[in-house]
Amino acid sequence: MAKQAVGGDVGASESARSSPGLGSRISELLLRQREASIFFVAIALAVYFQSANSAFLSSGNIRSLSEFTYATAIISAGLVMLLICGEIDLSVGQAYGFAPIAMYLADQTLVLPVAIIVGLLATAVIGLINGVATVYLRVPSFIATLGMFFFLGGVNVILTDGFPKTAPSGSFLTEILGGADWSGIAWCLVIVLSMHILLNRTRWGLHTFATGGNPVGASEAGVRTAKIKVGNFMLCSALGGFAGILDALRIGSIDPLAGGANIMFFAVSAAVIGGTALAGGTGTVIGAFLGTVVLSIMQNGFSLQGVSAYTFNVILGIAILTAMTLNVYVGSLRRSGKA
Amino acid sequence: MAQAPQDNSKSEALEALRAEGIVKRFGALTALSGVDLHLRKGEVLGLIGDNGAGKSTLIKTITGFHRPDAGQMYVDGEPVTLRSVAQARTLGIETVFQDLALISELSVYHNMFLNSELTLKPFPLLNNRKMKERTKQYIDDMGVNIPSIDTQVGRLSGGQRQAIAVARSVYSNAKILLLDEPLAAMGAKEGAMILDLIQKLKNEGQVSIILIAHNYSHVFEVCDRVNLLQHGRISYDKPTSESSVEELTELVVAEYRKARTTG
Numbered sequence: 001m002a003k004q005a006v007g008g009d010v011g012a013s014e015s016a017r018s019s020p021g022l023g024s025r026i027s028e029l030l031l032r033q034r035e036a037s038i039f040f041v042a043i044a045l046a047v048y049f050q051s052a053n054s055a056f057l058s059s060g061n062i063r064s065l066s067e068f069t070y071a072t073a074i075i076s077a078g079l080v081m082l083l084i085c086g087e088i089d090l091s092v093g094q095a096y097g098f099a100p101i102a103m104y105l106a107d108q109t110l111v112l113p114v115a116i117i118v119g120l121l122a123t124a125v126i127g128l129i130n131g132v133a134t135v136y137l138r139v140p141s142f143i144a145t146l147g148m149f150f151f152l153g154g155v156n157v158i159l160t161d162g163f164p165k166t167a168p169s170g171s172f173l174t175e176i177l178g179g180a181d182w183s184g185i186a187w188c189l190v191i192v193l194s195m196h197i198l199l200n201r202t203r204w205g206l207h208t209f210a211t212g213g214n215p216v217g218a219s220e221a222g223v224r225t226a227k228i229k230v231g232n233f234m235l236c237s238a239l240g241g242f243a244g245i246l247d248a249l250r251i252g253s254i255d256p257l258a259g260g261a262n263i264m265f266f267a268v269s270a271a272v273i274g275g276t277a278l279a280g281g282t283g284t285v286i287g288a289f290l291g292t293v294v295l296s297i298m299q300n301g302f303s304l305q306g307v308s309a310y311t312f313n314v315i316l317g318i319a320i321l322t323a324m325t326l327n328v329y330v331g332s333l334r335r336s337g338k339a
Numbered sequence: 340m341a342q343a344p345q346d347n348s349k350s351e352a353l354e355a356l357r358a359e360g361i362v363k364r365f366g367a368l369t370a371l372s373g374v375d376l377h378l379r380k381g382e383v384l385g386l387i388g389d390n391g392a393g394k395s396t397l398i399k400t401i402t403g404f405h406r407p408d409a410g411q412m413y414v415d416g417e418p419v420t421l422r423s424v425a426q427a428r429t430l431g432i433e434t435v436f437q438d439l440a441l442i443s444e445l446s447v448y449h450n451m452f453l454n455s456e457l458t459l460k461p462f463p464l465l466n467n468r469k470m471k472e473r474t475k476q477y478i479d480d481m482g483v484n485i486p487s488i489d490t491q492v493g494r495l496s497g498g499q500r501q502a503i504a505v506a507r508s509v510y511s512n513a514k515i516l517l518l519d520e521p522l523a524a525m526g527a528k529e530g531a532m533i534l535d536l537i538q539k540l541k542n543e544g545q546v547s548i549i550l551i552a553h554n555y556s557h558v559f560e561v562c563d564r565v566n567l568l569q570h571g572r573i574s575y576d577k578p579t580s581e582s583s584v585e586e587l588t589e590l591v592v593a594e595y596r597k598a599r600t601t602g
Contacts, residue, residue: 197464201464206449206456217441218453221454222454
């Protein structure tokens with residue numbers, strides 16, 4: 001049968017209607033440019049703080065910037081996967097505290113490499129519980145992981161009797177896992193890049209978008225949405241644990257009160273500033289990384305200038321609200337483009 | 340008033356699908372009370388019936404979502420017992436549901452290959468180039484106008500989305516295609532595009548189609564035969580050439596009047 005354009009005139013008028021759809025053009029631009037714009041914000045902030053204080057871009061300060069950044073950025077990369085699924089993990093900051101403790105306890109009887117794996121597996125199990133509670137028991141993830149947040153917070157103190165422990169050190173393994181300068185940020189870059197590929201270039205990533213974008217439709221098409229969600233809960237929790245181990249080995253101490261709500265909220269903020277919507281279906285790992293960089297630059301730069309932490313919080317609040325407003329605006333533009 | 344279904348000779352090899360005496364109950368409610376339905380190869384069968392007649396239950400039974408309480412299904416003349424949608428799919432039974440199962444945030448080509456993505460073997464990475472090529476080819480073959488296959492599906496019109504969902508089913512080797520009210524909530528032009536698409540599939544003769552519809556005139560435009568589902572059974576089965584919109588309307592209205600007078 002010859003190539004016959006079915007309803008050719010219809011299609012033409014359709015595309016004519018959608019191509020000048022200014023709304024969709026702008027939203028596409030904003031979405032695509034989100035990573036670029038947050039990058040330019042980071043550059044602008046760096047230029048500003050450098051001009052205000054020449055110590056800002058000293059190698060010593062860049063190192064402390066990187067140490068400010070990497071753990072939060074790793075956690076943020078995991079959170080993005082969950083946020084795209086339309087879920088959240090409030091307990092990931094406690095997993096950050098729990099993994100080094102589990103590692104420490106295992107290290108008393110096992111060799112360190114195994115102890116590290118125990119720490120990571122322990123957090124993966126935490127993620128599994130979060131995922132099962134959310135997907136199969138149908139507890140909203142906000143509540144399920146809030147429960148896990150308090151539970152783990154208590155467990156972390158009980159397991160350590162409330163006292164910081166000395167982290168293992170002095171071996172090649174502890175050096176490459178946070179001990180050596182720059183090792184943390186190196187891991188962070190590798191993880192961010194891997195997660196970016198996982199999200200954008202694999203079936204897992206595509207199904208993650210599908211699960212968050214249209215859960216019913218995705219499962220009708222045969223996507224195993226439950227598996228995707230549980231897997232991303234485990235991934236997020238394990239990445240939180242890995243970030244915690246890197247920090248513990250860098251600092252040399254395992255603090256029962258490390259992490260918690262603070263690092264989790266920073267990671268969520270970074271993801272949101274980087275362009276991930278909490279409603280699910282959209283998000284970027286690179287954006288979350290750049291969001292973390294911006295937060296770190298602001299925090300570090302302001303403290304160099306002697307600006308108080310309270311001022312920083314005010315600015316952070318404004319940044320989040322601005323980013324969210326932009327998300328909502330872009331979202332409504334997209335919906336109008338859809339109609 | 341309702342006519343008994345015509346007993347067509349069981350030339351099974353020519354039948355894509357046959358359902359005999361399908362019964363489906365939900366507790367005390369009998370949704371299907373002995374449905375007899377057959378679909379010839381290459382045929383477009385129109386299935387109409389008012390809300391609550393059991394249309395969606397029937398579709399979900401044919402696609403393996405529900406298991407019937409009684410009755411037997413045949414695919415290509417072979418008796419089958421469907422246990423899942425996935426199993427129905429392996430037999431070539433594909434359904435385009437009203438929600439289309441498309442992901443607005445994903446591109447046309449990612450939707451086209453959703454859950455059967457091509458990868459760069461042996462690496463688990465997506466082969467986007469190949470998926471784009473094939474999608475472009477499918478869409479050209481279907482003769483549908485889509486501005487760009489990189490477009491997010493959420494930006495397309497209802498008709499274009501429907502066309503993509505149909506294309507996805509057809510190119511996943513569907514032999515039997517169930518279209519659940521594809522023209523619902525669609526403008527006249529968009530509807531015409533989908534009707535043309537169905538006509539084209541019919542002319543190519545590769546798939547047999549059951550078109551569930553509300554609007555009788557659409558049925559008469561593309562269907563070879565029309566079945567009316569009333570109170571959980573097929574009460575009317577005629578070639579469209581021997582039937583008319585008026586006759587069907589009369590049947591449905593008579594049923595309504597009868598129901599009202601008997602309480």
